[in-house]
Amino acid sequence: xxNNTLPTDQTGSTILPDPRQETVPRRIGAFFAQPVVIVWMIxxxxxxxxxxxxxxxxxxxxxxxxxxxxxxxxxxxxxxxxVILTGGFDLSVPQTxxxxxxxxxxxxxxxxxxxxxxxAATIGCAVMGLINGLLVAHAKFPPFIVTLATGxxxxxxxxxxxRGTPAQPSPAALSSLFSGKESFLGVPTPIWALVIFALIAYxxxxxxxxxxxxxxxxxxEIASRVAGVPVSxxxxxxxxxxxxxxxxxxxxxxxxxxxxxxxxxxxWLLPSITAxxxxxxxxRGGAGxxxxxxxxxxxxxxxxxxxxxxxxxxxxxxILYGVIIxxxxxxxxxxxDTGAART
Amino acid sequence: xxxxTISARRRxxxxxxxxAVVIFVVIYSLILAxxxxxxxxxxxxxxxxxxxxxxxxxxxxxxVLITGGFDLSVAGTxxxxxxxxxxxxxxxxxxxxxxxxxxxxxGLVVGLLNGVLIVLLGLQAIAVTLASYICMTGVALILxxxxxxxxxxxxxxxxxxxxxxxxxxxxxxxxxxLLWAYLSRTRFGVTLFSIGSDRQAAVISxxxxxxxxxxxxxxxxxxxAIAGLFLTAVTASGDPNAGFPFLLTSFAAVxxxxxxxxxxxxxxxxxxxxxxxxxxxxxxxxxxxxxxxxSGAILGITILLxxxxxxxxxxxxxxxxxxxxxxxxxxxxxxxADVE
Numbered sequence: 015x016x017n018n019t020l021p022t023d024q025t026g027s028t029i030l031p032d033p034r035q036e037t038v039p040r041r042i043g044a045f046f047a048q049p050v051v052i053v054w055m056i057x058x059x060x061x062x063x064x065x066x067x068x069x070x071x072x073x074x075x076x077x078x079x080x081x082x083x084x085x086x087x088x089x090x091x092x093x094x095x096x097v098i099l100t101g102g103f104d105l106s107v108p109q110t111x112x113x114x115x116x117x118x119x120x121x122x123x124x125x126x127x128x129x130x131x132x133x134a135a136t137i138g139c140a141v142m143g144l145i146n147g148l149l150v151a152h153a154k155f156p157p158f159i160v161t162l163a164t165g166x167x168x169x170x171x172x173x174x175x176x177r178g179t180p181a182q183p184s185p186a187a188l189s190s191l192f193s194g195k196e197s198f199l200g201v202p203t204p205i206w207a208l209v210i211f212a213l214i215a216y217x218x219x220x221x222x223x224x225x226x227x228x229x230x231x232x233x234x235e236i237a238s239r240v241a242g243v244p245v246s247x248x249x250x251x252x253x254x255x256x257x258x259x260x261x262x263x264x265x266x267x268x269x270x271x272x273x274x275x276x277x278x279x280x281x282w283l284l285p286s287i288t289a290x291x292x293x294x295x296x297x298r299g300g301a302g303x304x305x306x307x308x309x310x311x312x313x314x315x316x317x318x319x320x321x322x323x324x325x326x327x328x329x330x331x332x333i334l335y336g337v338i339i340x341x342x343x344x345x346x347x348x349x350x351d352t353g354a355a356r357t
Numbered sequence: 358x359x360x361x362t363i364s365a366r367r368r369x370x371x372x373x374x375x376x377a378v379v380i381f382v383v384i385y386s387l388i389l390a391x392x393x394x395x396x397x398x399x400x401x402x403x404x405x406x407x408x409x410x411x412x413x414x415x416x417x418x419x420x421v422l423i424t425g426g427f428d429l430s431v432a433g434t435x436x437x438x439x440x441x442x443x444x445x446x447x448x449x450x451x452x453x454x455x456x457x458x459x460x461x462x463x464g465l466v467v468g469l470l471n472g473v474l475i476v477l478l479g480l481q482a483i484a485v486t487l488a489s490y491i492c493m494t495g496v497a498l499i500l501x502x503x504x505x506x507x508x509x510x511x512x513x514x515x516x517x518x519x520x521x522x523x524x525x526x527x528x529x530x531x532x533x534x535l536l537w538a539y540l541s542r543t544r545f546g547v548t549l550f551s552i553g554s555d556r557q558a559a560v561i562s563x564x565x566x567x568x569x570x571x572x573x574x575x576x577x578x579x580x581x582a583i584a585g586l587f588l589t590a591v592t593a594s595g596d597p598n599a600g601f602p603f604l605l606t607s608f609a610a611v612x613x614x615x616x617x618x619x620x621x622x623x624x625x626x627x628x629x630x631x632x633x634x635x636x637x638x639x640x641x642x643x644x645x646x647x648x649x650x651x652s653g654a655i656l657g658i659t660i661l662l663x664x665x666x667x668x669x670x671x672x673x674x675x676x677x678x679x680x681x682x683x684x685x686x687x688x689x690x691x692x693x694a695d696v697e
Contacts, residue, residue, distance in 0.1 A: 105605070155664045156618035158427075162605055163612075163657040163664075170653030287487060297481045327502065329597075332495030339488035343480045 049294025049346045053309035060316045067324035076319065078202060082194045084315035085208045086263050086270070086282070087289055088308050092215040093143075093259030094286040095307045096252050099219075099232045101299030102150060102157030104256045106142065106165030107286055111279025112172055114139045114264025119182025119274055128185045136261050142168060143257020147250035172276055181275040184268045192269030207266065212308055215259070219304045224251055232299030288335065289314055292342040310342075373615040376666060377627035380613060381634045384641055392644035398522040404636070405524045406517060406591055410435070411603065411610055411632040412530055414584035416537055417577030418607045419628040421482075424573050425553040425620025426475065430486040431581050431607050433493030434467050436600030438585025440497040443506040443595025450509040457515075461582050467493065468578020472571030490604070497597035504596035508589055516590035526587065530629065533580075537625045545569055554621030609656065610635045613663050634659070 045051060064071035090107060097104045114135045121131035142164070149160045194202045219225045227248040230238040239245050263282065268274040293310030295302025317338070321331045388395050395401075414431050421428040438460050445456045467489060474485045518525040540546045548569040551559040559566050588599060614631025616623030638659065639652045647655075 149661070153665065153668065155661075159608060159612045159618060159660060159664065162608060163660040165657075166605070166609075166653045166660075167657035170650055170655075170657070173650035173653070174648070284487070284491065288491075291484050291487075297484045327499065329495045329498030329500075329502070332498060333492050334495075336488040336490075336492030336495060339484060339491065340474070343484050343488070344478065347478060347480060 049342070050303050050306035050309060052345055053293055053306055053313060053342070057309050057313040057316065060313065060320065064316070064320050064323075067320050071320070071323065076316075078194075078205070080312060080316045080319060081208055082202060082204045083319065084312045085192075085204050085211075086267055087285055087311035087315060088208060089211055089259055089263040089266065090282050090286040091289040091293075091307045091311045092211075092219070092304065093256030095290040095293070095295055095302060095304060096219060096228065096259075097157065097256045098287070098290050098295055098297060099228050099299055099302055100157075100249060100252050101232050101235075102249075102253075103161060103287075104146070104253070104260075105158065105161040105283065106146060106168060107256075107260050107283045108279035109165040109168040109172065110139050110142050110257055110260035111264035111267065111282055112274070112276045113142060113168060114261030115268040115274035115278050116172060116176065116182055116264075116276060118188070118265050119184060119268055120176075122185040122188075123182065128187045131185070132188075132265055135265055136258055139257045139261025139264070140254050141257070143254040143260075144250060146257065147253030150253060151246040151249035169276070176276065181273045182268070184272045184274070188265070188269035189272045192266050193272065194270070204266075204270070211262070212304075216304050218255065224248065228252055229300060232301070234300075285311075285314060288339055291339055294342070294346050314338075373622070374624050374627045374630075376663075377614045377624075377630040377634075380663065381630040381637065384634050384637045388637060388641050388644055392640070395640070395644070402519060402522065402524045404640070405527045405530070406587075408633055408636045409516075409526050409530065409587035410584045410591065411606055411636060412584075412629045413533060413580050413587060414603055414607050415610045415614065415628040415632045416533055416625040417580030417584075419611050419614065419616045419623055419625040420537070420549065420573050420580075421577050422611060422616050422618060423549050423553045423620060423623050423625075424570055425556065426570065426573065427483040428471070428486045428574065428577050429483060429604060430467060430471055430489045430493070430578070431584075432600035432602075432604035433490035433497075434464050434578055434581035434600070435585040435588065435603050436597060437467075437493040437497045438464060438582045439589050439592075439599045440501045440595045440597055442512070442586055442589040443508050444500050446508050446512045447506055450511065453509075453512045453515055456512075457586060460586060461579055464578040464580070464582025464585075465575055466578070468575035468581075469571065471578065472574030475574065476567050476570045490600075494597065494600070497600075501595050501597050504594065504598075506595040508593045508595075510593075513590045513593050516587055533583075534626045534629055541624070545572060549573060550621055552620070553617075606635060607632075609660055612660050615663065615667070631663075 061072040061076070064076060070076075090111065094104055094107060117135035117138050118131045121134055122128055126134070146157075146161050146164055149155050149164070150157045153160075190196050191203050192207070194204050196203045198206055219228070227238070227243050230241070230243050231245055231248050235245055238248075260279070264274070264279060267278055271278070289311040290302070290307050291297055291310070292313060293302065293306030293308070295306065314335070317334070318331065321334065326334075414435060418428060418431055441460050441463065442456065445459075446453065449456065471482075471486055471489055474480050475482045516526065520528075541549070544565075548559060548564045548566065551562075551564055552566055552570060556566065584603075585600075589595070592599070610632035611623075611628045612618075612631065613634045614623070614625075614628030616625075616628050616631075635656070638656060639649075642649075642652050642655060
């Protein structure tokens with residue numbers, strides 16, 4: 015809005031509209047100042063911008079591969095974001111992803127039915143999350159160091175149990191489901207998985223009792239306790255969900271890459287935090303939305319596809335990642351300031 | 358107010374320090390007890406050199422933690438320092454000292470940038486330092502795309518100097534610890550602890566909160582750069598991802614050093630002993646002939662045990678003398694009133 019369109023008084027200074035008056039442009043402004051909206055807008059803008067790096071972009075194939083590759087980050091980032099919402103961190107993501115992938119592959123190869131193996135692996139990862147939750151909620155240890163320690167223990171147990179066996183091959187059914195070669199109603203199956211997971215995760219975080227309680231605990235543990243929110247059990251459930259989502263990501267990665275070694279999760283820890291931060295969540299907890307996290311995850315994925323297409327080196331990619339996090343942080347900060355000025 | 362904070366802190370620190378030292382002494386004496394080949398100056402000297410990168414890094418990490426902040430850039434600065442040292446010294450073998458100074462400057466600048474972004478723009482520490490870690494890994498990857506390179510012996514020997522069998526590095530570490538102990542008693546140090554325990558109160562009592570916070574990140578940046586130089590001396594090569602292991606081990610070492618993750622409590626000297634325990638642990642397992650891959654599990658369990666130590670002692674204290682605690686509480690409140 016330029017200055018001359020605003021009414022001025024005799025002294026020439028602008029008469030500002032009453033802030034209590036909710037005008038339409040004001041509301042639109044507030045809508046676009048939300049980090050979630052900004053992330054999704056940048057994500058959508060990335061597609062026409064992709065033309066810069068390759069004349070074959072934008073294409074339907076690019077969108078498809080973004081969604082297929084983005085699936086894993088969307089899944090991991092749900093658990094990470096849920097934990098960050100409580101003011102914590104989950105550093106055991108890499109090992110839990112590896113547990114999910116290893117257990118599924120191992121059990122399926124010893125003759126378990128695929129669904130049984132998946133269920134057992136998911137339960138195994140849920141137990142891992144549960145242990146984290148118990149240590150954080152009852153022993154009151156800082157989540158950062160608890161998950162660091164449990165992750166270190168799990169990683170070493172996996173190494174010990176597997177005795178350095180070569181990578182576990184993926185069961186055929188799982189591979190065909192997540193490799194992106196099969197389609198259902200013309201849409202590749204991993205994209206269906208993405209939609210279904212995102213929907214369930216959205217309902218859990220944004221629409222369920224446990225989701226509400228998580229926001230409360232993240233904002234103020236003491237206030238929540240006073241208000242009668244069962245803080246400990248909320249924390250335990252949140253960490254269990256985080257374990258499950260890491261495990262599911264591991265199972266999906268096993269299918270996608272048709273095999274898994276124990277390092278399969280190593281490259282997902284920092285991106286999971288990055289996606290949550292870029293998606294506009296407060297890293298100290300209490301604020302954020304899963305819709306933003308999905309936007310952040312998909313934005314990072316399309317960015318990395320574009321950078322690879324442009325032939326950018328790993329170093330340039332990393333610098334851009336870092337810069338994007340900083341821009342997201344500053345944008346969120348400015349959005350909050352204007353939001354505060356508005357109300 | 359300030360005076361009571363200092364006296365309260367003086368009373369608290371020794372406990373943490375003693376615990377950290379005891380953990381280290383127990384682990385190291387067990388090593389000496391079961392492994393005869395460790396009982397000589399040469400092995401000890403090697404241990405010190407191996408310890409240096411982590412020990413120096415945790416001085417920085419714990420200083421930031423004490424302010425209630427969080428610094429993940431340790432991995433980035435350390436890795437970049439390692440890569441810069443490798444690339445520059447192989448290109449200009451005679452410029453060891455200027456290169457060293459330049460790298461320290463790099464650490465300072467990165468730390469200052471972190472501090473300014475966090476304190477002046479009010480951004481979240483963990484996210485800012487994550488971003489700067491990722492950026493610096495990128496720069497390191499551009500300078501050196503794969504692990505390798507060779508560092509001239511003149512440069513590595515500068516850091517591996519030994520005087521009568523004793524590593525000069527140990528002297529450097531002791532000097533750094535003394536420097537930190539001195540700093541923690543200056544106005545800067547007192548402000549550090551006050552920010553960590555109650556930022557609002559520190560602001561109200563007119564302490565230079567912002568400058569001190571930026572200073573903490575800058576100090577930490579220099580420490581990470583020094584740590585990277587010592588790492589270069591040990592490995593004699595560069596690795597753009599050299600910093601990554603330190604992301605986790607530095608926080609593990611700080612936990613073993615009983616530094617609080619909530620700010621306001623702890624000692625960098627104790628964290629150095631925590632780093633010592635962390636480096637000694639695999640040696641102990643090797644001595645016990647426990648397979649290598651279990652070291653992660655033992656490390657995790659040790660961290661959890663170290664975390665539960667204050668918890669246990671608090672429970673024990675509460676059971677033994679609930680009345681005494683109440684008395685000291687009122688006394689300290691009276692102290693406070695007197696000063697005001």
